[in-house]
Amino acid sequence: MKIGIDLGGSHIGIGVIDKEGKVVEKQETDLNTAIISNIPQFIQEYVLKTIANIVDKYSIDFIGIASPGTPKEGKITTLVNLGIQELDITEMIKQYYDLPIQVRNDAKCAGIAEKTFGSLKKYQDAVFLCLGSGIGGSAFLSEKELKPMRNPGLEIGHMVINKDGRLCNCGKRGCFETYCSMKRLKNELMEEMDLDKTISSQELLKQLEERKKESTVAKILEEYIENLIVGLSNVIDIFEPQAICLGGGFVYFEKVLYEMLVENYYAKRYVFNKQTMPDLKLAALGNDAGMIGATIKE
Numbered sequence: 001m002k003i004g005i006d007l008g009g010s011h012i013g014i015g016v017i018d019k020e021g022k023v024v025e026k027q028e029t030d031l032n033t034a035i036i037s038n039i040p041q042f043i044q045e046y047v048l049k050t051i052a053n054i055v056d057k058y059s060i061d062f063i064g065i066a067s068p069g070t071p072k073e074g075k076i077t078t079l080v081n082l083g084i085q086e087l088d089i090t091e092m093i094k095q096y097y098d099l100p101i102q103v104r105n106d107a108k109c110a111g112i113a114e115k116t117f118g119s120l121k122k123y124q125d126a127v128f129l130c131l132g133s134g135i136g137g138s139a140f141l142s143e144k145e146l147k148p149m150r151n152p153g154l155e156i157g158h159m160v161i162n163k164d165g166r167l168c169n170c171g172k173r174g175c176f177e178t179y180c181s182m183k184r185l186k187n188e189l190m191e192e193m194d195l196d197k198t199i200s201s202q203e204l205l206k207q208l209e210e211r212k213k214e215s216t217v218a219k220i221l222e223e224y225i226e227n228l229i230v231g232l233s234n235v236i237d238i239f240e241p242q243a244i245c246l247g248g249g250f251v252y253f254e255k256v257l258y259e260m261l262v263e264n265y266y267a268k269r270y271v272f273n274k275q276t277m278p279d280l281k282l283a284a285l286g287n288d289a290g291m292i293g294a295t296i297k298e
């Protein structure tokens, strides 16, 4: 058995994963910066306590960690939402457990999990896009994950789709994620619909289903889908995948967004090779994709 740890911007999930990628058992907790004063200490205590309980019950041979951003040499770096610059989670665990540990970007973990056990399992050439607070992804050609030597690469979210467009956190203008991340879309919708920014995704979805035909709301959704199709067209022309899988918060809004996307995807063919449009898929492993993918060795 393996332990998969999904350390997100606002929660930690820790699961026991078997060799078929099944989550045998899991525990989760919120990382609420308003309540917890020392986040790194809280993470350390929670992770070590949970691992201790797990190793009492299961024979564990590997620990994988999924984290946002660009983890380097086993360290987690720049978790902006949690105010963490660097956290050496590998060293923290190694002090107590002599096990192989791997730390990898969470969107890549989710992609690898979908490729190995989920929606992309039957495809050799595939792209996974995580539409969440930004856009992350991974690509597979002839079953192999594309991995550059220097940086993790595949910064599909920072592909420019409008040269004088919206300013991105990365400093460039017009990045794909400034138009198509779920965070940007939700903010735009909440502003237009005059909703409180603290409402749950569940409530937002409900409101959206009721009000999606209102002209200003419909316009935001149409532009979102249009931009998403432009981004997908670029991805298709570069990688020629057999399938593209969409994951992250997007999946939660399936009823509104995915249906609109599918309606327009085949009609608005910006792509070069129009005869072989890739299959569109939604992520199948949900919130567990990160912890499952974390346990798949590089």
Ligand SMILES: [Zn+2]
Residues within 6 Å of the ligand: 157, 158, 168, 169, 170, 171, 172, 175
């Ligand atoms: Zn950018």
